[in-house]
Amino acid sequence: AQTVTQSQPEMSVQEAETVxxxxxxxxxxxxxxxxxxxxxxxxQMILVIRQEAYKQQNATENRFSVNFQKAAKSFxxxxxxxxxxxxxxxxxxxxxxxxxxxxxFGKGTKLSVKP
Amino acid sequence: SAVISQKPSRDICQRxxxxxxxxxxxxxxxxxxxxxxxxxxSLTLIATANQGSEATYESGFVIDKFPISRPNLTFxxxxxxxxxxxxxxxxxxxxVWQSYEQYxxxxxxxxxx
Numbered sequence: 354a355q356t357v358t359q360s361q362p363e364m365s366v367q368e369a370e371t372v373x374x375x376x377x378x379x380x381x382x383x384x385x386x387x388x389x390x391x392x393x394x395x396x397q398m399i400l401v402i403r404q405e406a407y408k409q410q411n412a413t414e415n416r417f418s419v420n421f422q423k424a425a426k427s428f429x430x431x432x433x434x435x436x437x438x439x440x441x442x443x444x445x446x447x448x449x450x451x452x453x454x455x456x457x458f459g460k461g462t463k464l465s466v467k468p
Numbered sequence: 469s470a471v472i473s474q475k476p477s478r479d480i481c482q483r484x485x486x487x488x489x490x491x492x493x494x495x496x497x498x499x500x501x502x503x504x505x506x507x508x509x510s511l512t513l514i515a516t517a518n519q520g521s522e523a524t525y526e527s528g529f530v531i532d533k534f535p536i537s538r539p540n541l542t543f544x545x546x547x548x549x550x551x552x553x554x555x556x557x558x559x560x561x562x563x564v565w566q567s568y569e570q571y572x573x574x575x576x577x578x579x580x581x
Contacts, residue, residue, distance in 0.1 A: 386568045388570070395574075396558055396574065396575045397572070397574050398511075398560065398562075398572035398575075400569055403568075405567075444510060444511070448568055448570070453516060454499055454516070454568070455501075455513055455516070455526075456501075456562075456570055458510040458511045458512075460510045
């Protein structure tokens with residue numbers, strides 16, 4: 354069975370600085386998808402970024418980028434130029450396309466951006 | 469992306485009663501999902517709901533406790549039956565969109581007293 358591990362329960366960063374959130378996963382599959390979701394206090398789950406396992410190039414969305422290391426089964430999220438609005442819970446998630454969309458989530462990292 | 473709404477946004481219910489949560493999507497989708505997020509925890513999949521067939525439940529979740537309807541391609545309901553305080557959670561519906569991207573509704577915060 355697949356598992357997703359986020360080893361940092363809480364992190365903080367100063368506004369405008371860069372922070373990296375860690376995520377590792379375990380799977381025997383070769384084709385899969387990885388995601389980072391953001392959940393602010395409003396509790397809306399927001400998709401931040403997606404990575405296909407067959408793509409070697411790391412995904413980037415504006416200030417958000419990932420470091421995908423397939424061999425190491427690592428999928429970290431880098432947030433550049435942190436903003437106060439980035440304060441939220443961040444969840445790493447894994448999907449096997451054959452699972453009909455079942456997302457497996459990590460326990461989350463609570464990120465606080467300080468002014 | 470899909471726009472998803474849920475009703476109610478929150479509710480406080482007495483133990484032993486039932487609550488039905490509605491999920492509406494602005495586009496037709498094949499699969500809809502229901503997740504539970506217990507206080508301070510991550511999300512756990514309850515079931516997958518396909519239109520025209522019985523919902524598929526994950527281990528630990530049963531139809532008698534969490535009956536699901538999926539009458540058309542834009543709507544689904546989840547009922548939490550015979551509630552106890554342990555059912556106090558946020559319940560979220562989601563849909564799979566293009567390229568396996570999954571989008572979530574705003575959630576329903578349920579408190580059982």
